[in-house]
Amino acid sequence: MKTKQIIITAALLVLSSALTLATPLGTAFTYQGRLDDGVNPANGSYDLQFTLFDTNSGGTVVAGPLTNAAVAVSNGLFTVALDFGAGVITVEARWLEMGVRSNGSGADFTILSPLQELTPTPYALYAPSAGTAALALNVSPSADITGARLNIGSGNTVNGTSSTIAGGQLNVVEAGATLSAIGGGQGNAILTNASFSAIGGGQWNIIWTNAVGSTIAGGLNNSVAVDATLGAIGGGQWNKVESTQSTIGGGGGNVIFGGGGFDTIAGGTGNAISNGTWSSTIAGGQNNTVQPSANYSAIPGGINNSVAGWCTFAAGNRAKANHHGSFVWADSTDADFASTGNNQFLIRASGGVGIGTTTPAAKLDVAGTVTAYGINPPPAAVMPVLGMVWIQPGTFLLGSRADEPGRSSIEGPQTVVTLTRGFWMGVHEVTQGEYTSVMASNPSHFTAANGHGDDPNRPVEQVTWDNATNYCGLLTTAERTAGRIPSTWAYRLPTEAEWEYSCRAGARTTRFGYGDDISDAALVNYAWYSFNNSSTTHPVEQKLANPWGLMDMHGNVWEWCQDWYGTYPGGSETDPQGPGTGSDRVARGGCWYDFASFCRSAFRYHFNPAGARDSLGFRAVLAPGQ
Secondary structure, three states: OOOEEOOOOOOOOOOOOOOOOOOOEOOEEEEEEEOEOOOOEOOEEEEEEEEEEEEOOEEEEEEEEEEEEEEEEEOOEEEEEEEOOOOOOOOOOEEEEEEEEEOOOOOOOEEOOOOEEEOOOOOEEEOOOOOOOOOOOOOOOOOEEOOOOEEEEEOOEEOOOOOEEEEEEOOEEOOOOOOOEEOOOEOOEEOOOOOOOEEOOOEOOEEOOOOOOOEEOOOEOOEEOOOOOOOEEOOOEOOEEOOEOOEEOOOEOOEEOOOOEOOEEOOOEOOEEOOOOEOOEEOOOEOOEEOOOOEOOEEOOOEOOEEOOOOOEEEEEOOEEOOOOOEEEEOOOOOOOOEOOOOOEEEEOOOOEOOOOOOOOOEOOOOOOOOOOOOOOOOOOOOOOOOEEEEOOEEEEEOOOOOOOOOOHHHOOOEEEEEOOOEEEEOOOOEHHHHHHHHOOOOOOOOHHHOOOOOOOOEOOOOOHHHHHHHHHHHHHHHHHOOOOOOOEEEEOOOHHHHHHHHHOOOOOOOEOOEOOOOHHHHOOOOEOOOOOOOOOOOOOOOOOOOOOOOOOOEOOEEEEEEEOOOOOOOEEEOOOOOOOOOOEEEEOOOOOOOHHHHOOOOEEEEOOOOOOOOEEEOOEEEEOO
C-alpha cells in the first residue's frame, strides 16, 4: 500500500491523516483534499480541473485537463476519482496541476501552485496544504506565510510570530519572527532577532545575530552566530558557536569561536574553544583543545585534551597544559605528558591519588622537594603562644626591583634568598598587654598616663632592641618550663630576610603583600600610616591580613629585626643572618606617621639599638635551632 502527499502551497489546510486504498484501481486513483477561505472551511459545490505535465514547472501537457463538475465540499473536505487512461502514468515523473472555480459560474479556473509530483502507479493521493483564500490562490511558494500555518517543501519564508515550516530546504524564519520553527532540512536560517526559534536538524543551517534562545537540534556545519545568546546546536559535526551562553551537544570538529562566553560543547572529538572566548567548557571526549586566551575554560575529562588559556582546567588520560595558570590532572605517567608555563598545578597519577582516605591502594607520592604552604608543619610537641602562624620554607627575592616607584638605594641589590627552615611568626606586633605579662612593665607612650587611654591591644613601643630581645628570652624560658616548647626551640626577633619573606607572603615581588596598588584607597585597608593615623598607634588586628594571615606588616609601628644593618650582598644567600657587626639594627614595616612608600615590603630603616621611640616596636618568631 502506498500514499503520496501532494502540496498545494496556498490552497489546502493540513489534514491529520491520509486516505489510502487496500487495492489498486487500475489507471484510476483517489484524490482527497480540503478547501478553506483562509480561516473557515468551504461548503458548497465547486468545479475542479486536473492536468498532468512532464515537468514541475509546467512544460508539456501529458494528459487532461479532466474536469470534475459540481464536486460537493462539506466542512472543507472533498474527494474525487481521477483516471487519465492507460499509458499516461508510467515510470517517468509526472506533475499534477489543479484548478478551482465555483460550480456553474463559467469563470476561468484559478490555477494553484506548485505542481504536485505523482509516483508511478499511484493508489491514492492526500493533499495537505495552507492558504489564505479558496478562490484567490495564485500564491507563489516563496511568499510569506503570515499566520500560524505549516508548510512542507523548499523556499518557504516565515515572518510571523509562532509560525512553522515543517521541513525542506532553503527555508527562512525572518527577522522578528519570534517563537517560530523550521523542522529540518538544509540551508535553513533563523535571522536577526527571530528569538526563541528552532531548526530541527539537517546541515548548513544558521541561527543569526541576536536570535536569542534559538536552537538547531543537530546535523552538520550548523552555526550559532555572534550575539545569538542562549543558542544551541544539539550535536553533530563541524558546528560553530560564536555567541554567549550557547551550547553544542556533542559530536566532532565543533568549535566555540572568538567572542563567545559561557558556552558548552558536551563532548566528542576534535572540538575546540578558540581564542577570545571565556568561561566555556568541553565536557569530555578526546583530542579537544582550549586554545590560548580562551581564559577560565575547562575540559573536565577524556583523552589527549589540552588547555592553553589562563586559569583553565584539563583532566583525563594524558591531559596537558600549554599555558601558565592552568590546572591539569592526568591519569597517566606516560613520558609524553608535558606541560609548559609558570604557576601551573599539575598532578600525574598512575594507580590513584588519595588524601584523607582509608583505601589502602590510594596514596600520595610527591617527587622532588615539597614547598607547598602548610606542608610539614613543626612537631606536635611545639605549642606556640596564641596568635602565631606557621611560615613554610621557600625562596624569594630580598629587596626591591630597580623600577619600583619609591625605591631607596639601600633596598638593593636584590638578592635571591632561600630559607631552609620553617618558623612560627606572630600574627601581629607584640601588644602592651603581652609585653607587660612577661616584663611586668610597660614603656609605651600611648597609654592612659599620657592621655591616650588604656588599651592593652595597642602595640608596645618605646622599646629598645635589648628590651625586645629580653622579652623573647624570658618568654622562651617560661614556655620551656611549662613544657609547651622543647629545649631546641626559642622565641626571638625575625631576621630581616624572614621578615620580608613573611611580609611578601612568599615569592611575590609587588610593593605590598596584597599587590602593587599604593593608593590610599588600597593601603588604608591594610595599614595605619600618615593618611589615617589620628596621631597615634592603633590596636592590632584592625586591618586586613596578607595572604598568609599576618596583620599590621605595613604601618602602625616599626618592627625591630635581629640583624645588624648593612648592604645586601647580591647574588644568592641561604638562611642569611646579616652582617657580623655594626652600629645600628634593622627595622621594618613603617609606622603610624610614615608615608605610604615607607610602608612597602622592601623598605628598610635602621636605628641605634639603645634608642626608644613611640613609633618603634617588634614582632616575635618561634624557631628551632637556637
